[in-house]
Amino acid sequence: MQFRQNTEPTVWVLGRANVDFYVHNPEDSLQDSGMFEKSVGGSAANIAAGLAKLGRSVELLSKVSDDSFGHFVLSFLKQANVGTRFVRKDASGSLTSLAFAERRKENSRVLFYRNRASDLMISLPDVPISEIEQGSVLVVTGTGLSASPSREATLFAMEAAGNAGTKVVFDLDWRASAWSSMEEAGLVYRMAAALSHIIIGTREEMDVLIAPGSGTGAKTGRITDSAAVSDEYITERFLGNTTEMIVIKNGIKGSVAYGPGGNFWTAGIFPVEVKKNYGAGDAFAAAFLHGLLDSRAPDEAMRWGAAAAAIVVSGSGCAASSPSGLELQKFLLESKEVC
Amino acid sequence: MQFRQNTEPTVWVLGRANVDFYVHNPEDSLQDSGMFEKSVGGSAANIAAGLAKLGRSVELLSKVSDDSFGHFVLSFLKQANVGTRFVRKDASGSLTSLAFAERRKENSRVLFYRNRASDLMISLPDVPISEIEQGSVLVVTGTGLSASPSREATLFAMEAAGNAGTKVVFDLDWRASAWSSMEEAGLVYRMAAALSHIIIGTREEMDVLIAPGSGTGAKTGRITDSAAVSDEYITERFLGNTTEMIVIKNGIKGSVAYGPGGNFWTAGIFPVEVKKNYGAGDAFAAAFLHGLLDSRAPDEAMRWGAAAAAIVVSGSGCAASSPSGLELQKFLLESKEVC
């Protein structure tokens, strides 16, 4: 994939930056835990911080509240070398999103505080079109599409970027609780997909792209049963026009990148002791994109993504444990990929 | 254009049905007028009624309030032979939209009452997908795209119709007051255009499709000055993929329909004594579509549209004065088109 060269910042990330509160003791539930650890999260913030740690010049476009938690997020981003010129402080009564999370190895509950969330207040006039048009890449994630005015601002930025030759990366990042219905999510995801050069998601997230999932596929473009939603169906329907690559993450089975003309590339994963099941997706996106920007082939870039994901899930914190370039290379040298 | 045959209803129209109040004395302003005439309006209701009068089987998808005005709208539609199975009565506190209008020959003011409007409450679950998928045509107009949840419901219906082979007609019907910004309107109009087989609008409404209008067109897809927004620019950018025809209405200069491969067709207008400057667009859309469904060439269909528009602006009322098939043919025989 060809990216615009010598840009500064290279990558724009648009979306949520929030405060995460993890249960201190991994065995505890949200209800029972008496102690919580605070850190910065939000998929957009995580991806931006991950890219910055890998040495990329990155600018985040978001909103936070003008209070202790908003200042905490801003301060973290600055320390992480993420550009914050466009992380505005909203004084309209919105609040920085919170995510309270369990740390079990599976079925961890997450409780979001997102009533009148600052990051969903990003609106069309907040989008610095003429700057984004000069970047190499714009990264957006699904949460920013979940409600107005952030939904329209995100689509607007994607469209402008694409028209100007800035590549658009769409990390599906599906969270059912953020959406009023699966039908609405499917509709908006397809609008966004049509504006994206690269679409990244798990196998399950691909189902959102074709929601609602009932009907007679042949005639309607909808599908009868989930078996029908093969990778082939997804790529046939969504590759082409704007979309040049679809990356499907299959959990422990590794990932596949599909390109035009039936081309595809695969990568495995790096088995590690999982300390938490968060942050893997954001780390993958950051390192994968880092690889593509470094002119690596899709399979090598995915291997970088898988390595970063492994490093994050075996550490604590989301953005905090994401690797530097050196750490990533060291891990790749020392670890064994499993296909 | 090929439409699915032998469908019942043939045409689905989705959008606003409201109550119009016209000043009784054409010279009076809204502020000064002491007397107002009540009738049914709303572009979707007008188009539906126009098609029904021309003999088409048509079903309106809308919402009205469960009160005297909502019942008035429903009663009018039934008398006009418009199907109302999906014109739901909303009891959530919404109110049927009102439009108060002057009747000057130009610069007529219109005052809308649209706070919590019933027609903007149409939501995804209200859309009878499996029925629309069996129609020949789905017609939507710009107003239904102006706010959520109607915006998403409209896009959802368009997408489903298109996937199923039902042709989608998008009448731009731009009203600045219905939108929070030109930027947002432009964005949503382009999303809708990508799902439309036929796009109909005035020369001015085409500008909304490319809003915001500043920037360097070559690089960004945006354009530097309005001179650049030639018909060529519009057709080059929006014809293709889904869109098979763009109809541009140039007022007294007539109209042009553009198709793929550089094809285009023109039609003139029929000079009449204008009694009001409303309803022409809706009458045009109904009769034009009636012509296409009758397998007429685009130029003849546009001539039918122009004739219906002339009949409406020289009569009183919007839907009320739209012609039957016989009246339309009589007018075409007796009147002289000016190119």
Added chain:
Amino acid sequence: MQFRQNTEPTVWVLGRANVDFYVHNPEDSLQDSGMFEKSVGGSAANIAAGLAKLGRSVELLSKVSDDSFGHFVLSFLKQANVGTRFVRKDASGSLTSLAFAERRKENSRVLFYRNRASDLMISLPDVPISEIEQGSVLVVTGTGLSASPSREATLFAMEAAGNAGTKVVFDLDWRASAWSSMEEAGLVYRMAAALSHIIIGTREEMDVLIAPGSGTGAKTGRITDSAAVSDEYITERFLGNTTEMIVIKNGIKGSVAYGPGGNFWTAGIFPVEVKKNYGAGDAFAAAFLHGLLDSRAPDEAMRWGAAAAAIVVSGSGCAASSPSGLELQKFLLESKEVC
């Protein structure tokens, strides 16, 4: 009752000014009527205009939209000699309230358009406390109490007026459709009653003061059945402390004013041919208050009120047909009261 003397303006009226649309033909229903007559209405506007026509210096405190209808209201008030320094134009997207009304002799339907109504946007900072504190009387009506922020602004003005020696008149003006529940209305009406020197209402409106109406009156202050809500119950419960007079209007049976110490005064009505059943209450309030300000005894003031009400219901329009002082005196001389 003693009022502060030599004040300018003498009377402050706080509340709704709106546009009324009456069916042109008295036999027509809202649904069927094709023609509507436009005029200014709203109980506060009507009372203010009534007082102005009777020669009182009066200032209205309200909000209208900054459009043709808001300008129409302002223009009417100025012509009617009502002070409009505090009738602000709201540009936040609110709309001047509309009332569409039938003109049957009974059971006339009224349809209100009051979603985001301008008059309900009156808020605490809009209340010119230091000016109201210098007036003789502040008149408020029930509608202004129906929703926030107008509710709090109204109570705030009443409290400040009372503390400063400005007499507070509360016209109950009950409209079920304006309230979310009878329980809430009852609660707020009692809060307002405790701040009022004079309470005016129909027999039925007095029931709102004691809603909810079930329970065991002896213990709870609530009442078991409507028979128990005698005038005695109402006066015993609400006269005293601040409230010096309660005026109960019994329709064709005339009206009674209750004062402290078991005092009461009665007045009859003036039989006329009723052309519409609107505006009587507002006309009564204006002329009754005019009488009290003229140091008339309560029975004479009520007779003035009854005469003004008779004049209005036998004319057309609400504020438009309210009498001047001369017209009122002429009517009183020529007409015969029925007790």
Added chain:
Amino acid sequence: MQFRQNTEPTVWVLGRANVDFYVHNPEDSLQDSGMFEKSVGGSAANIAAGLAKLGRSVELLSKVSDDSFGHFVLSFLKQANVGTRFVRKDASGSLTSLAFAERRKENSRVLFYRNRASDLMISLPDVPISEIEQGSVLVVTGTGLSASPSREATLFAMEAAGNAGTKVVFDLDWRASAWSSMEEAGLVYRMAAALSHIIIGTREEMDVLIAPGSGTGAKTGRITDSAAVSDEYITERFLGNTTEMIVIKNGIKGSVAYGPGGNFWTAGIFPVEVKKNYGAGDAFAAAFLHGLLDSRAPDEAMRWGAAAAAIVVSGSGCAASSPSGLELQKFLLESKEVC
């Protein structure tokens, strides 16, 4: 003060139950702290838990979200022997309030998450009037008055309780951040005060009762400068009619209870090492009310309140460290009051 005897539950508490998050390390700021301790808070929940621990039969009337945090609150209340029949789980999208708090000895910051808070969703139909009418006491706190529909529900419960002979205790519990303006708070506090038998507040909170604070006190009931807001002014203005006692807490100078006829009672405080500056007010209210219900004189009841406050501020947690009856008596025996 005479309370209804032999009631079950004895005390109803209406208002907020929320989740508190305290910084783990007392020196840390909200922004810097990496660790937070979770507990149940909210003045209503604290007072209810305090009364239950002192052996009173108490029922809380509140709303929580139907999620891990709402369940945590419910579970805590049950363990604390607080009746939860009327702590409803709200499934409308509201969220249990959160309070993030520093633990400095002074100027501790608190950050509230209260956008669409569950406890502010308590509405009139939620209030079990006929049950509250049989209790001895209804306790409400200021936060419940800050927004609709909780505001109206609280006033409704107070009014019904008072009419039925259930004593109403109003703990002012003023939080500027919960209110849109001081003017509105003052207005609503005075409405509530007029329905209260006992008013409890700090010296500063008494200022809210007379806000806005500018103007000419003599004429308007408002006051020129804060020096004028003496205890005498407050008691003269608010004692009488319904209000039988006003308790003013003067921090380290102790507290004074004023009754009718110029009567007053004083109490000192118990010096302890302060670990946090929270919970003292709620503990005071609970133990003071416990004393009154035990037929103690106001000065002895205030001493119980002061002792409970001292015990709480020298412990950790709010509700968690409130004393049992035995602990309270032991503390009173062993500690020395300072006047």
